[in-house]
Amino acid sequence: MRILTRAVLLAGPVLLTADMAAAQIPPAAAPIEADPDHGNDIIVQATRSRRRVQDEPVRVEVVNREEIEEKILMRPGNVATILSETGGLRVQVTSPALGAANIRVQGMDGRFTQLLADGLPLYGGQASSLGLLQIPPTDLGQVEVIKGASSALYGPSALGGVINLVSRRPRAFAETEVLLNATSRNGQDATAYLASPLSESWSGSITGGLHRQRRQDIDDDGWIDMPGYRRATVRPRLFWNGEADQSLFVTLGAMTETRAGGTLARRTVPDGSAFAQTQRSTRYDGGLVASLPVEGLGTVSVRGAGMTQRHRHVFGAVAEWDRHGTLFAEASLAGESGGSNWVGGVAWQSDSFHSKTFPSFDYSYRVPGIFAQLEQEIADTLTLAGSGRVDAHNRYGTRLSPRLSLLWRPGPWTVRASGGRGFYAPTPFVEEIEAAGLSRLEPLQGLRAETARTASLDLGYAKGPIEATATLFGSNMRGTTELDPFGTGPSGFPERVRLVNIAGESRIRGGELLLRYRWPAVTVTGSYVHVDATEPDPAGGRRAKPLTPRHSAGIVAMWEKEDSGRIGFEFYYTGRQSLEDNPYRTRSKPYVEIGMLGEIAVGRARLFLNAENILGARQTRHDPLPRPARAADGRWTVDVWGPTEGFVLNGGVRFRFGGED
Numbered sequence: 230m231r232i233l234t235r236a237v238l239l240a241g242p243v244l245l246t247a248d249m250a251a252a253q254i255p256p257a258a259a260p261i262e263a264d265p266d267h268g269n270d271i272i273v274q275a276t277r278s279r280r281r282v283q284d285e286p287v288r289v290e291v292v293n294r295e296e297i298e299e300k301i302l303m304r305p306g307n308v309a310t311i312l313s314e315t316g317g318l319r320v321q322v323t324s325p326a327l328g329a330a331n332i333r334v335q336g337m338d339g340r341f342t343q344l345l346a347d348g349l350p351l352y353g354g355q356a357s358s359l360g361l362l363q364i365p366p367t368d369l370g371q372v373e374v375i376k377g378a379s380s381a382l383y384g385p386s387a388l389g390g391v392i393n394l395v396s397r398r399p400r401a402f403a404e405t406e407v408l409l410n411a412t413s414r415n416g417q418d419a420t421a422y423l424a425s426p427l428s429e430s431w432s433g434s435i436t437g438g439l440h441r442q443r444r445q446d447i448d449d450d451g452w453i454d455m456p457g458y459r460r461a462t463v464r465p466r467l468f469w470n471g472e473a474d475q476s477l478f479v480t481l482g483a484m485t486e487t488r489a490g491g492t493l494a495r496r497t498v499p500d501g502s503a504f505a506q507t508q509r510s511t512r513y514d515g516g517l518v519a520s521l522p523v524e525g526l527g528t529v530s531v532r533g534a535g536m537t538q539r540h541r542h543v544f545g546a547v548a549e550w551d552r553h554g555t556l557f558a559e560a561s562l563a564g565e566s567g568g569s570n571w572v573g574g575v576a577w578q579s580d581s582f583h584s585k586t587f588p589s590f591d592y593s594y595r596v597p598g599i600f601a602q603l604e605q606e607i608a609d610t611l612t613l614a615g616s617g618r619v620d621a622h623n624r625y626g627t628r629l630s631p632r633l634s635l636l637w638r639p640g641p642w643t644v645r646a647s648g649g650r651g652f653y654a655p656t657p658f659v660e661e662i663e664a665a666g667l668s669r670l671e672p673l674q675g676l677r678a679e680t681a682r683t684a685s686l687d688l689g690y691a692k693g694p695i696e697a698t699a700t701l702f703g704s705n706m707r708g709t710t711e712l713d714p715f716g717t718g719p720s721g722f723p724e725r726v727r728l729v730n731i732a733g734e735s736r737i738r739g740g741e742l743l744l745r746y747r748w749p750a751v752t753v754t755g756s757y758v759h760v761d762a763t764e765p766d767p768a769g770g771r772r773a774k775p776l777t778p779r780h781s782a783g784i785v786a787m788w789e790k791e792d793s794g795r796i797g798f799e800f801y802y803t804g805r806q807s808l809e810d811n812p813y814r815t816r817s818k819p820y821v822e823i824g825m826l827g828e829i830a831v832g833r834a835r836l837f838l839n840a841e842n843i844l845g846a847r848q849t850r851h852d853p854l855p856r857p858a859r860a861a862d863g864r865w866t867v868d869v870w871g872p873t874e875g876f877v878l879n880g881g882v883r884f885r886f887g888g889e890d
Contacts, residue, residue: 490507
């Protein structure tokens with residue numbers, strides 16, 4: 230079930246990110262002025278101004294801890310459900326065989342979205358499609374989303390937007406939380422969170438999880454519709470706050486997972502061969518954020534992170550071994566004077582890929598950069614912000630990425646306007662290659678950087694129990710990459726592909742509307758998103774961008790009392806989508822998803838039951854996932870445009886120990 234009772238707080242750069250650390254007290258170590266676990270007024274902890282989140286010029290949407298707890302009851306194993314609730318975001322399945330998915334922001338491809346943890350690239354400069362499914366939400370304090378070209382703030386990996394996962398902060402007392410969950414599709418989850426003060430200045434937390442799903446062939450065609458997996462994660466964190474506002478945050482993480490999809494034993498694809506698809510992943514990461522106020526100078530911040538991830542992919546008879554790595558470092562200085570807040574600094578990031586099986590695709594991107602940002606209050610109701618970054622990419626040259634924003638607040642109304650430009654360094658890992666592997670891809674040659682210009686206009690209203698937000702957005706992209714089939718194999722059809730830049734411009738125009746009404750214990754939310762995305766058609770003219778619903782909408786109602794429990798209902802509609810290279814249809818079917826959630830408190834235990842997709846909407850009710858013939862890029866399945874799991878029931882228990890009592 231996907232409950233949409235998120236807190237949509239339209240605000241500024243509230244996350245500690247690659248280019249704003251100097252302006253910020255690190256959120257991982259900042260003193261808490263409002264308890265984020267209980268949904269009070271959210272103070273901007275990641276800017277030197279210490280403003281409320283609604284006082285910043287750049288629009289940021291925040292999912293707070295209260296909303297995260299609802300999603301934990303639905304999918305305790307990953308953060309995909311949390312993100313799919315935010316208007317303008319679409320969690321798109323990229324590999325039906327492994328269940329991999331990425332995050333599309335306002336119609337832009339998922340590879341353009343930068344995924345951060347506490348402002349650090351702990352999942353890599355370009356998080357893999359499985360990365361989204363390997364992050365448990367147990368220890369999240371809030372999720373922050375900035376849409377549109379954000380290279381001015383976060384570097385070349387943030388062409389489409391930024392999603393920052395902010396961890397929970399230990400409170401003044403020890404606390405423990407354990408969750409056990411099981412599903413009607415033979416899935417199980419067990420997670421634990423422990424946090425405690427260690428002294429007056431030090432505190433720490435540790436989160437761990439075990440997750441399992443048995444593979445499922447729901448339509449009995451021999452192809453696995455729900456991949457099986459086993460995953461284990463652990464993440465300790467250490468926090469320190471000094472008496473003079475110094476702070477330090479250190480985090481480490483480890484994850485191991487095996488996934489299995491493709492054909493069942495003794496079953497085959499249409500050419501008569503078995504095609505198992507598996508992946509083993511191991512990831513280790515670490516990061517730190519340090520902040521030191523210097524009298525008469527400002528606040529000095531230092532940040533660093535490192536990540537290494539190893540994979541063993543199996544695509545039928547082909548096994549691929551590879552390693553991804555990211556190193557990041559930044560030093561910055563911030564200050565304020567009157568109504569001005571400024572930040573400037575230097576950053577360096579390295580992203581590398583090494584393949585044991587196909588070394589011709591190895592790359593090492595090194596990107597030093599300098600950045601600056603200024604926020605200026607013109608009047609009590611008007612604030613302007615400008616930021617810029619210059620990156621010297623070792624492969625794609627020197628690039629300037631600017632961004633301008635405005636905030637105007639006349640009475641109960643809020644108006645925001647923002648525009649920016651950015652770039653993205655192409656890699657082999659477009660969605661189709663992540664799903665099919667490198668075996669049919671030609672080595673990359675002659676590619677240009679992908680660039681985008683984006684803009685948005687937001688109008689908000691909040692008075693009493695009523696909240697409303699209307700957004701217009703648009704983007705123009707040049708140099709977008711896509712796969713181009715070529716040659717002719719023994720089958721008489723192309724059996725190789727190459728990555729090329731599309732000639733011409735891809736355009737996205739759209740709007741979002743959100744309405745909310747709150748009673749003392751009941752919240753009703755309605756949302757609608759319209760996206761008109763087109764790209765150049767190789768045959769001439771323009772065509773609709775595949776897998777982009779023009780219309781989607783939802784209605785959610787939630788009754789909740791902290792000491793009793795909660796009951797929720799949801800209704801979601803997803804409209805038709807244009808499909809590419811699908812032998813069964815050129816447009817998808819529209820579909821509806823209905824869900825219900827119930828939770829009851831019994832002492833320190835909370836029992837929950839969640840029904841998702843009650844009507845059983847499923848893509849395979851219309852067409853099979855396997856293709857009648859293998860695609861030129863090596864995929865044996867069509868793109869996923871609808872649910873593949875059907876109706877799923879899950880339930881469990883959550884225990885909480887510790888507290889002020």
